[in-house]
Amino acid sequence: MKHNRLRRTTGLAMAAALFAAAPFLSAQAQQQHAHVHGQLKLDVAVDGPTVVIDMESPLDNIVGFERAPKTDAEKKAVEDAVAVLRAADKLFVVDPAANCKLGPVDLRSGALGLGNPDPAEPVGHADLDATFSFNCTNASAAKFIDVNLFGALKGLRQIDSQIASAQGQFKRQLKRPAGAQASQPVRLSWGK
Ligand SMILES: [Zn+2]
Incomplete structure (x- = not known):
């Protein structure tokens, strides 16, 4: 945030x-x-008619390297990852009670030449930051988001999240499920 x-x-x-x-x-x-490979941060804000998810991830989690792509395979990896991130309503399924639709997706990475990157991005350890905005008819009813990041990002082991909502502020840690369960969504829940 x-x-x-x-x-x-x-x-x-x-x-x-x-x-x-x-x-x-x-x-x-x-x-x-310093960031930790295999981990990323999510800040969720339920605010007015929106649910906004801010993600800060080592670029390594997203494409497997932390610099501009060189080979065709690396360029393809970047294209694929950007497409996955832009389809954010597949990565984040917000509680249906909130009745949300995906709005703007903003991706920022200096190494990939995306958006307006954070000037504090550490040299040699590039990040990809993203803001995913959802527009909802009943945002304050949202009590959970089903997160599909472990399925999409094979090297991801842990998500540290903070949620700010009308129900209060929460911290949640999600761990990669074992084995075949890793491709299943993991529920990030808060409130009652
Ligand atoms: Zn790194």
């Missing part, structure tokens, strides 16, 4: 200031931005 982005930007500015004063601190500053 916006708060998170702001914090990262502020962190970068601070890191830049520290870097100027004391270069040895830069490694530590870089550490704060």
Whole structure:
């Protein structure tokens, strides 16, 4: 969410200031931005008539590398991944009680030349950030989202999520289901 982005930007500015004063601190500053392959973050906001899902993922989870694609196979992998992410109502099935339709999908990755990437994106460990917006007739009724990311992203092991809704704020961790279950959706639920 916006708060998170702001914090990262502020962190970068601070890191830049520290870097100027004391270069040895830069490694530590870089550490704060390190992502973990196999994990991604989802921030879900149920706000007014919308359900907005912000995703921050190491690019490795999405395409298996973290730089611009070089070979035809890599370019194809990027095209396929972008198509999967744009069809976000297959990745995220919002509680039918909320009666949502997929709205804008915004994808950002400096390495892939997509959108307006986060300037704090760490060098050598590229991310793909995405915002998936759903327009709903009864958004506040949403109590869960069935998440298909484990089926779509083979290397994904864990999702750390935060949900902000009228029912309150929640933190949820989803783990990759074992074996054949991994292709099944995993329910991210909150509220009562
Ligand atoms: Zn990485």
